[in-house]
Amino acid sequence: MPAPASPAPFTSGASAAPSAVRVALLGCGTVGTQVARVLVEHGEEIGARVGAPVELVGVGVRDAAADRDPAVPRDLLTGDADALVARADVVVELIGGTTRARELVHAAIRNGASVVTANKALLAAHGPELYEAADAAGVDILYEAAVAGAVPVVRGVRESLAGDRVQRVLGIVNGTTNYILDQMTTGGLDFADALARAQELGYAEADPTADVEGYDAAAKAAILASLAFHTRVSMDDVAREGITSITARDIDTARRMGGVIKLLAIVERVATADGEAVALRVHPAVLPAAHPLAGVGGAFNAVVVEAEAAGRLMFYGAGAGGRPTASAVLGDVVAAARHRVQGGRAPAESAYAELPLASPDHVRSRMQMTLEAEDRPGVLARIASLVADNGVSIESVQQSPSTSGTAVLVVVTHDADEASLARTVAALREAHELTEILAVHRVERP
Amino acid sequence: MPAPASPAPFTSGASAAPSAVRVALLGCGTVGTQVARVLVEHGEEIGARVGAPVELVGVGVRDAAADRDPAVPRDLLTGDADALVARADVVVELIGGTTRARELVHAAIRNGASVVTANKALLAAHGPELYEAADAAGVDILYEAAVAGAVPVVRGVRESLAGDRVQRVLGIVNGTTNYILDQMTTGGLDFADALARAQELGYAEADPTADVEGYDAAAKAAILASLAFHTRVSMDDVAREGITSITARDIDTARRMGGVIKLLAIVERVATADGEAVALRVHPAVLPAAHPLAGVGGAFNAVVVEAEAAGRLMFYGAGAGGRPTASAVLGDVVAAARHRVQGGRAPAESAYAELPLASPDHVRSRMQMTLEAEDRPGVLARIASLVADNGVSIESVQQSPSTSGTAVLVVVTHDADEASLARTVAALREAHELTEILAVHRVERP
Numbered sequence: 064m065p066a067p068a069s070p071a072p073f074t075s076g077a078s079a080a081p082s083a084v085r086v087a088l089l090g091c092g093t094v095g096t097q098v099a100r101v102l103v104e105h106g107e108e109i110g111a112r113v114g115a116p117v118e119l120v121g122v123g124v125r126d127a128a129a130d131r132d133p134a135v136p137r138d139l140l141t142g143d144a145d146a147l148v149a150r151a152d153v154v155v156e157l158i159g160g161t162t163r164a165r166e167l168v169h170a171a172i173r174n175g176a177s178v179v180t181a182n183k184a185l186l187a188a189h190g191p192e193l194y195e196a197a198d199a200a201g202v203d204i205l206y207e208a209a210v211a212g213a214v215p216v217v218r219g220v221r222e223s224l225a226g227d228r229v230q231r232v233l234g235i236v237n238g239t240t241n242y243i244l245d246q247m248t249t250g251g252l253d254f255a256d257a258l259a260r261a262q263e264l265g266y267a268e269a270d271p272t273a274d275v276e277g278y279d280a281a282a283k284a285a286i287l288a289s290l291a292f293h294t295r296v297s298m299d300d301v302a303r304e305g306i307t308s309i310t311a312r313d314i315d316t317a318r319r320m321g322g323v324i325k326l327l328a329i330v331e332r333v334a335t336a337d338g339e340a341v342a343l344r345v346h347p348a349v350l351p352a353a354h355p356l357a358g359v360g361g362a363f364n365a366v367v368v369e370a371e372a373a374g375r376l377m378f379y380g381a382g383a384g385g386r387p388t389a390s391a392v393l394g395d396v397v398a399a400a401r402h403r404v405q406g407g408r409a410p411a412e413s414a415y416a417e418l419p420l421a422s423p424d425h426v427r428s429r430m431q432m433t434l435e436a437e438d439r440p441g442v443l444a445r446i447a448s449l450v451a452d453n454g455v456s457i458e459s460v461q462q463s464p465s466t467s468g469t470a471v472l473v474v475v476t477h478d479a480d481e482a483s484l485a486r487t488v489a490a491l492r493e494a495h496e497l498t499e500i501l502a503v504h505r506v507e508r509p
Numbered sequence: 510m511p512a513p514a515s516p517a518p519f520t521s522g523a524s525a526a527p528s529a530v531r532v533a534l535l536g537c538g539t540v541g542t543q544v545a546r547v548l549v550e551h552g553e554e555i556g557a558r559v560g561a562p563v564e565l566v567g568v569g570v571r572d573a574a575a576d577r578d579p580a581v582p583r584d585l586l587t588g589d590a591d592a593l594v595a596r597a598d599v600v601v602e603l604i605g606g607t608t609r610a611r612e613l614v615h616a617a618i619r620n621g622a623s624v625v626t627a628n629k630a631l632l633a634a635h636g637p638e639l640y641e642a643a644d645a646a647g648v649d650i651l652y653e654a655a656v657a658g659a660v661p662v663v664r665g666v667r668e669s670l671a672g673d674r675v676q677r678v679l680g681i682v683n684g685t686t687n688y689i690l691d692q693m694t695t696g697g698l699d700f701a702d703a704l705a706r707a708q709e710l711g712y713a714e715a716d717p718t719a720d721v722e723g724y725d726a727a728a729k730a731a732i733l734a735s736l737a738f739h740t741r742v743s744m745d746d747v748a749r750e751g752i753t754s755i756t757a758r759d760i761d762t763a764r765r766m767g768g769v770i771k772l773l774a775i776v777e778r779v780a781t782a783d784g785e786a787v788a789l790r791v792h793p794a795v796l797p798a799a800h801p802l803a804g805v806g807g808a809f810n811a812v813v814v815e816a817e818a819a820g821r822l823m824f825y826g827a828g829a830g831g832r833p834t835a836s837a838v839l840g841d842v843v844a845a846a847r848h849r850v851q852g853g854r855a856p857a858e859s860a861y862a863e864l865p866l867a868s869p870d871h872v873r874s875r876m877q878m879t880l881e882a883e884d885r886p887g888v889l890a891r892i893a894s895l896v897a898d899n900g901v902s903i904e905s906v907q908q909s910p911s912t913s914g915t916a917v918l919v920v921v922t923h924d925a926d927e928a929s930l931a932r933t934v935a936a937l938r939e940a941h942e943l944t945e946i947l948a949v950h951r952v953e954r955p
Contacts, residue, residue, distance in 0.1 A: 097818065101672065101673075101818065105674065108674070108862075109672060111739070111859065111861040111862075112671050112672075112739075112856070112859065207669065213818075213819035213820065213822060214822065215665050215669030215670075215822070218664065218665075218668060218669050219661050219664075219665070222664060222668075222840065222843075222844060223653065223661030223664050223837070223840045224661075224836065224840060225558050225839070225840050225843035225844065226547065226555060226558075226835075226836060226838070226839020226840045226841075226842055226843045227547075227836040227839060227840065228551065228554070293557070293558075355804075355825065358801075358804075370836060371832075372543065372547065372659075372832040372833060372835050372836035372839070373659035373826060373827065373832070373833050373836035373837070374659065374826065374827045374830075374832070374833050375826060375827075376659060376660065376661070376824070376825065376826035376827075377823070377824075377825040377826065378822070378823075378824060378825075379801065379822065379823040379824075379825070380819060380820065380821060380822035380823065381819065381820045381821075381822075384820075386817075386818040386819070386820070387818060387819050387820050389672075389818050390670065390672060390673040390816060390818035390819035391669070391819070392672070393671070393672020393673060393818070394668065394669045394670060394671050394672045394673065395672075396672055397668075397671035397672045398668060398671065401853075401856065402853060405853055405854060406852040406853045406854075407847075407848060407851055407852045407853010407854065408851060408852075408853065410558070410847065413557065413558065415557040416554075416557075
């Protein structure tokens, strides 16, 4: 039967209109409140972008009677998260943690709902099982907000660079440590004082371990590496060094060389004898002032992605906060809702490349060593040969007299493997010409 | 009939595998060669990301016998673009221009193929008719590479910020003018010499009008505004001022104030008596050193997007060049191919907001005026009152004696509408206390 040339004039409009996409929100903290606010206030605009009405059907909270921001309609609050999940097309998980969140996400997927989450801990701990469940059910699981807040780097790596080969991702992805290092740099504070200030202002938690020891950044590194290299990795695969041992003197030494110290998450594709591997690490490093990440201050996040064809891209923006994080969540809600209405799915997690983890031998870094030495002829030559003997090549040395009859040498190496660098530092510790090793840090190129 | 618990063991694998997605490439210049190279060399990896084999079925060129990069298989070259388009699922249009490109894109859409293009001139001239045709046919038309090369700002605005409200987009989107201004800033060249150098190096064309007069940036501004504000606009709606009148003295004046001059494309949502409108403009402006776009040098592009919830995001990367542009094209090819295999469509163009164009009264800028005046008491007060009389409020004044018995004043205003600013400048031109108006430029906040 041929299709009619034009719609029949007396058809009820309601029957032709696509039915509403039902969104359930789990959790109503800083981010959840903002998500609810936008869905209520700008629901019509969101619906226009989806192609169908988008309806917030409920907000699951622990205490439905507690005082809340008036932006969240009271009649949507419910303590029964299971019942809420059962009547949603898209479930937004913002309760955090890995137990109840995991149960509810699985329940949502079983019900055929798509999931949007900002919960990097959940993904780091249980990502693969959730991705598989979502694949089997043919639903989306989206998590732009889990890495770097509003900064759209997850979509950038997963979709924009889908036709390219990512070589390296390098990012400032933890706002707490960036704030602390910023305070140390601009305010001359030592680590303990800067941490205390961050805690006072609510930028750091009472137990700051997850941030300052680099666990949070490691979880994000694992997520970025999985996307960039199509290889399943977990945060336990990330070599991790936090910022607790960074001193005011380290900061000062870096500054005198025109650099700043930042905590970086670095994931990269490295060449091995058998082909390729992935190297994952989180550690502080000196960035020269000209590096695009050097100027990223305070609670901002930024991620540099280096791809074979695209070259170096940078994504920059607010790394945390209720509204920026809500923006990332809502971008994913629109994508998931569009797929409900118009078909299709977001690119799923893929692990087809199955690259092995690189051994430390394959990870190459440059090192900046600040050394105090006796101020007499021949010391520089002695140190240079000692470095060379350990298989490390020197890129530059700057020597300046210190006040106390000693000289301060800043030695920057070329790229070398971790083992050679460690041997070099150990040998320098034994060198009697050196009165002190003032600082040793990895250093990035501009 | 219940589904079998496991696949039947003797089914032929071939019948279950999804059929290949056929990609046709139109044009084989710098970008096309790189697109072809990646599809040939990394076809398997691209296929893994799509979920089906991706096959380059032909490369349409004017002269199939001409010498070409060996990365492009000779047997794929064809002079018959129409026949090629007829047997493709995804057509990549890289021939440029607006006549033949338009015919071929329409032909592709009629055949039910999706289209990927880097052709901003085509979109600026015929975008709406192409978007409508693509909508009617249910296919994708994707164009990440048309704005800012590899920088994924089209996807960022269209998808990542789909749950937010973009207030303003501000970008360096033309590499040629950025290179020229860079040369003027770092090399002290005047405009003509910097343009000549850019032409020698192939960064500027023999007829540089499209770049230096801001037409290219205006086309990109129109594309970004359409996406950001869900409103149909064309490049003729963009107020446009190029860089041909920028002098070495302007650059020098900006530098002495700690700033740089950049050509900016600015599109923004402004409040009017009746609600909202969009203001679109391309013009040079002074950026203070702390502005995230101030450090964007050479042929790089960067775009700042300010959204209600996300705050300020920045996207940065290579704005041109064969490989970076190919990366953006291939990201779109993967998206279009995925939709062929798995269903769904990329978010289509939408114009539901239908915001009117703002009148100049609604566009507010800050102005930095560098004035040479008689060096005697009362001159500053006279100038200040003259500015105030024209309805413009002063944010700061710096006064420094010049060599010749005159004083140089740098006046920065608060935000004011274009008409008041123009009146103010006209009044200053008449003021007998001023010996010269050295420079007048819009200036952005850090």
